[in-house]
Amino acid sequence: LSGQLFHTDLTSTVGYDSIIQHLNDGRKNCKEFEDFLKERAVIEEKYGKELINLSKKKPCGQTELNTLKRSLDAFKQQIDNVGQGHIQLAQTLREEAKKMEEFREKQKLHRKKIELIMEAIHKNRNLQYKKTMEAKRLYEQRCRDKDEAEQAVHRNANLVTQKQQEKLFLKLAQTKSALEDSDRSYQQSITSLEKIREEWQKEHIKACEFFETQECERISYFRNALWLHVNQLSQSCVQNDEKYEEIRKSLEMCSIEKDIDFFVNLRKTGSSAPAPIVYENYYNTQRNVTPVRSPQLELLLQIMLSKKKKRCFFYFSVC
Numbered sequence: 001l002s003g004q005l006f007h008t009d010l011t012s013t014v015g016y017d018s019i020i021q022h023l024n025d026g027r028k029n030c031k032e033f034e035d036f037l038k039e040r041a042v043i044e045e046k047y048g049k050e051l052i053n054l055s056k057k058k059p060c061g062q063t064e065l066n067t068l069k070r071s072l073d074a075f076k077q078q079i080d081n082v083g084q085g086h087i088q089l090a091q092t093l094r095e096e097a098k099k100m101e102e103f104r105e106k107q108k109l110h111r112k113k114i115e116l117i118m119e120a121i122h123k124n125r126n127l128q129y130k131k132t133m134e135a136k137r138l139y140e141q142r143c144r145d146k147d148e149a150e151q152a153v154h155r156n157a158n159l160v161t162q163k164q165q166e167k168l169f170l171k172l173a174q175t176k177s178a179l180e181d182s183d184r185s186y187q188q189s190i191t192s193l194e195k196i197r198e199e200w201q202k203e204h205i206k207a208c209e210f211f212e213t214q215e216c217e218r219i220s221y222f223r224n225a226l227w228l229h230v231n232q233l234s235q236s237c238v239q240n241d242e243k244y245e246e247i248r249k250s251l252e253m254c255s256i257e258k259d260i261d262f263f264v265n266l267r268k269t270g271s272s273a274p275a276p277i278v279y280e281n282y283y284n285t286q287r288n289v290t291p292v293r294s295p296q297l298e299l300l301l302q303i304m305l306s307k308k309k310k311r312c313f314f315y316f317s318v319c
Contacts, residue, residue: 125200152172
């Protein structure tokens with residue numbers, strides 16, 4: 001960075017300002033990712049809570065029996081677990097956002113120390129440069145004054161009186177003395193400026209090296225944070241799939257025949273169908289006539305009782 005961001009103008013801070021702007025942009029990008037994690041955490045927590053409420057409050061086959069009921073219970077429990085997983089993911093994302101914030105603020109604090117040093121050096125350098133340029137301007141003016149005084153002496157050597165010549169020589173001597181003073185002051189300013197320039201250049205290189213190290217750390221941290229975030233999302237998907245697998249395993253244990261048998265045994269009213277209702281004559285003395293089943297009905301009952309695994313669901317439901 002230091003070798004590429006110098007500028008030919010001593011007082012220019014174009015290169016330095018470019019570095020600072022880039023570092024500020026990097027810190028802003030970290031803040032944006034930090035905010036992204038926080039927003040994602042809000043979404044995950046809301047989704048998780050809604051899943052839990054759904055699994056607890058919304059009826060879902062609540063009158064089912066036996067193996068299918070167990071599968072539905074497993075289904076609702078795992079949906080609850082998925083919701084808990086999303087809430088846990090939200091907490092994890094908040095923790096990662098907090099780490100990003102701490103990293104960002106730590107870099108800002110360390111950077112501020114270097115920036116304060118550089119600001120003081122820039123101020124001192126610019127002040128000395130201004131003084132040096134003023135000394136140079138005064139020195140050049142004294143040079144012109146001395147030259148004009150010499151030219152006046154040569155021009156009027158034979159045209160003026162003795163007294164006028166003395167005045168010209170006096171003025172020349174004064175301009176030479178003033179020139180010597182301004183020359184000395186100018187050289188001293190140049191010497192001071194060079195010391196400040198060397199100090200500034202040294203600190204500038206140190207600052208650039210520090211900023212470069214910080215930027216490498218920031219890019220590495222940012223990249224790893226993003227990688228970790230994606231891994232956390234992938235892990236959440238894997239964990240959810242494991243929970244869904246538990247539902248699939250429960251469904252594999254669901255038996256249609258067992259559930260039918262279970263219902264029949266739970267709700268059955270007997271093995272004999274109701275007898276036919278016969279006509280009873282009020283005036284008939286034989287009022288307790290035993291009903292006689294037809295041969296076709298007897299045969300149907302024997303067939304259904306012999307096939308235990310294939311009971312007539314609807315027949316016994318209405319009997």
